[in-house]
Amino acid sequence: DFPEGDEGYHTYAELTDKLEQAASDHGDIAQLSSVGDSFEGRALHLLKISGNAAQDEDEPEVLFTCNQHAREHLTTEMCLRIVERFTDGYGSDPAITEFVDSREIYVIPTVNPDGAEYDISGGEYQGWRKNRQDQGTDVNRNWGYEWGCCGGSSDDPADETYRGTEAFSSPEAKAVADFVDSRVVGGAQQITAHIDFHTYSELVLWPYGYTSDDTAEGMTPEEAKRFADVGTEMAESNGYTPQQSSDLYITDGSINDWMWGEHKILSFTFEMYPASGGGIDGFYPPDEQIGPQTERNDEAVDILLREAGGTAASARS
Numbered sequence: 001d002f003p004e005g006d007e008g009y010h011t012y013a014e015l016t017d018k019l020e021q022a023a024s025d026h027g028d029i030a031q032l033s034s035v036g037d038s039f040e041g042r043a044l045h046l047l048k049i050s051g052n053a054a055q056d057e058d059e060p061e062v063l064f065t066c067n068q069h070a071r072e073h074l075t076t077e078m079c080l081r082i083v084e085r086f087t088d089g090y091g092s093d094p095a096i097t098e099f100v101d102s103r104e105i106y107v108i109p110t111v112n113p114d115g116a117e118y119d120i121s122g123g124e125y126q127g128w129r130k131n132r133q134d135q136g137t138d139v140n141r142n143w144g145y146e147w148g149c150c151g152g153s154s155d156d157p158a159d160e161t162y163r164g165t166e167a168f169s170s171p172e173a174k175a176v177a178d179f180v181d182s183r184v185v186g187g188a189q190q191i192t193a194h195i196d197f198h199t200y201s202e203l204v205l206w207p208y209g210y211t212s213d214d215t216a217e218g219m220t221p222e223e224a225k226r227f228a229d230v231g232t233e234m235a236e237s238n239g240y241t242p243q244q245s246s247d248l249y250i251t252d253g254s255i256n257d258w259m260w261g262e263h264k265i266l267s268f269t270f271e272m273y274p275a276s277g278g279g280i281d282g283f284y285p286p287d288e289q290i291g292p293q294t295e296r297n298d299e300a301v302d303i304l305l306r307e308a309g310g311t312a313a314s315a316r317s
C-alpha cells in the first residue's frame, strides 16, 4: 500500500476495481480487456472508450499509456483522469460526448504493474523504475525501433536504463506492441495519435529520441514540423516545455520512436509535475497534487484527440 498520507494514489487492486466499475457503470461506451500479462502475471488492463464500444468502428483511434516507469505513480492517476473524464462526462458534456462518439480512445493505466507494486511494498517508497524481470529492464528502452543503437540505454542489467536482452524481451513492452500491431486493419494502422505519460520535469517530448537530428529516415521536415506544432500547442495549454526528446538526452528503444518509426503514430511523451527539484522526492508528490496535476492536462488531451482526426494542425501550417 501507499505510505500514510498518500492514500489518494491507487494500488493495482484499487486501479483494477476502478476500471471494472467504469466498465460496468458505462457498459455502452466502456469495454475492459487486457493486452496481456506482466512478468509476474498481472493483467495489463486496456480500457476502450467509444460510442458503440463493442463495435470496431471506422473512427480515429487514440492510445494513452501510463506508468512504464514504476515510481511514476502520478501517471497512473493521469490515465485514471482520462477514464473518469470521458466516461462520467459522456451525455452531459457536449465536447466530451462528441469525442467519445467520433473516436475510439484506448487507455492502458499501468504498463508496469509489477514495478509499481514493488515500489510501494513494505509501506515505503523503493525508488524503483524498471520492471521486475531479473535485475529489472527499463521498459522504455526495450522497444524495437533502433533498439540499443546509439548509446541511449545500457547493456548492464544493474543499470537503471538497462535495455533488456533483446528488443521486446520485457513482456510488458511486448504486450503493448502486440496490441498496437493488432490495430493494423486492412493494411492501415487505426491508431493515429498517442501520449506516454511519465514524471517528472514538465515537458512535452516528441521523436526521435535515438538521434539529435530533427529529421532522419522516416521523419520528413513536414512531419517534424507537425510534431513541433502540435507539441507546442499542447505545451501552451499545460505550461510544460516542448522539445524533441533528444534535445534533452539520447534514448534508444523508447516507445515514441517505435510508435512513429514502426506505425507513423503521432506519439508524444509528457513528463508531468514537478518541474524540478528534490531528486528522488520529485517522483513522490503528495496526493493533494493528483487532482490539479492531472486536470492540468485535460486541454492537451483534447488537442491530441482533435489532432488524431487529422487536418487541423496541417491546415495551420
Ligand SMILES: NS(=O)(=O)N[C@@H](Cc1ccccc1)C(=O)O
Residues within 6 Å of the ligand: 069, 072, 140, 198, 199, 200, 205, 209, 245, 246, 248, 249, 250, 251, 254, 269, 271
Ligand atoms: N521518466 S524519465 O525521467 O525516465 N524520462 C523518460 C522519458 C524521456 C525520454 C527522453 C528524454 C527525456 C525524457 C525516459 O525514459 O528517460
Ligand SMILES: [Ca+2]
Residues within 6 Å of the ligand: 050, 051, 052, 053, 057, 059, 100, 101, 102, 103, 104
Ligand atoms: Ca465508436
Ligand SMILES: [Ca+2]
Residues within 6 Å of the ligand: 056, 057, 058, 059, 061, 104, 190
Ligand atoms: Ca476502429
Ligand SMILES: [Zn+2]
Residues within 6 Å of the ligand: 068, 069, 072, 198, 199
Ligand atoms: Zn519515466
